[in-house]
Amino acid sequence: MHVMSFNLRYASTAEPNSWAARRPVMAQLLLDELPTILGTQEGLYGQLLDIKHDLPDHYDWIGLGRAGGSHDEFMAIFFDTVRLEPLEFDHHWLSATPNVVGSRSWGNNVIRMVTWIRFADRQTGRQFVVLNTHFDHESENSRMRSAEFVHSRLDALTLPVIVTGDFNAAATASPVYDILTTKLTDSWLAGTQTTPAYGTFHGYGPLIPNGPRIDWILTRGVTVEKTAINTYARDGQYPSDHLPVQAWITI
Numbered sequence: 001m002h003v004m005s006f007n008l009r010y011a012s013t014a015e016p017n018s019w020a021a022r023r024p025v026m027a028q029l030l031l032d033e034l035p036t037i038l039g040t041q042e043g044l045y046g047q048l049l050d051i052k053h054d055l056p057d058h059y060d061w062i063g064l065g066r067a068g069g070s071h072d073e074f075m076a077i078f079f080d081t082v083r084l085e086p087l088e089f090d091h092h093w094l095s096a097t098p099n100v101v102g103s104r105s106w107g108n109n110v111i112r113m114v115t116w117i118r119f120a121d122r123q124t125g126r127q128f129v130v131l132n133t134h135f136d137h138e139s140e141n142s143r144m145r146s147a148e149f150v151h152s153r154l155d156a157l158t159l160p161v162i163v164t165g166d167f168n169a170a171a172t173a174s175p176v177y178d179i180l181t182t183k184l185t186d187s188w189l190a191g192t193q194t195t196p197a198y199g200t201f202h203g204y205g206p207l208i209p210n211g212p213r214i215d216w217i218l219t220r221g222v223t224v225e226k227t228a229i230n231t232y233a234r235d236g237q238y239p240s241d242h243l244p245v246q247a248w249i250t251i
Contacts, residue, residue, distance in 0.1 A: 005164035039164025160221030
């Protein structure tokens with residue numbers, strides 16, 4: 001299966017990188033890649049509907065606005081319904097009260113959350129869990145508490161696991177990474193790297209060779225065949241201020 005994690009950059013009208021300018025580039029990238037699973041961060045409701053429209057009809061998605069309902073950003077998970085059947089899903093807030101919609105309590109000014117889905121692979125019948133998240137960009141305490149929360153929830157699962165997210169922390173060089181990789185594997189280091197390494201946040205500026213990887217795909221109980229950091233742009237326009245990261249895995 002092909003897994004992608006992509007911080008979409010929320011739909012803005014500000015030029016030169018408005019959603020109207022970026023959407024066709026985003027659509028082409030996704031149509032070229034057609035991931036089986038796409039974990040997105042920062043997407044707003046209308047933006048996610050656009051992506052659903054631009055993908056083939058056999059794609060669907062599950063998510064919830066972090067302020068509840070369709071409000072604020074989503075940690076949405078898109079998936080190929082021909083291959084995957086969602087069996088169960090839920091949302092938790094990264095706070096001391098994870099079941100309270102919109103809650104925050106660890107020093108983050110922005111609401112942070114996770115969305116997870118238990119899937120069955122229609123080809124094999126095997127089940128696995130996908131968790132998608134976006135950690136705080138300001139508070140180190142919030143990131144560490146969030147990592148501990150995710151770690152504790154995954155610890156209770158016996159199924160294979162795929163975690164996608166923007167962790168706002170550098171891979172191999174942060175306490176957050178250390179917490180999560182005690183029992184999860186960094187796919188970039190586990191598979192054959194088919195592209196050069198770049199910092200995954202570029203802010204619409206020049207790419208940063210060997211820069212900080214803050215967007216990760218982590219796994220447990222799967223084999224990572226190959227990985228990539230996708231630098232697709234068209235006429236100088238990137239689809240987002242982040243680069244998508246990809247992994248091809250076998251469960």
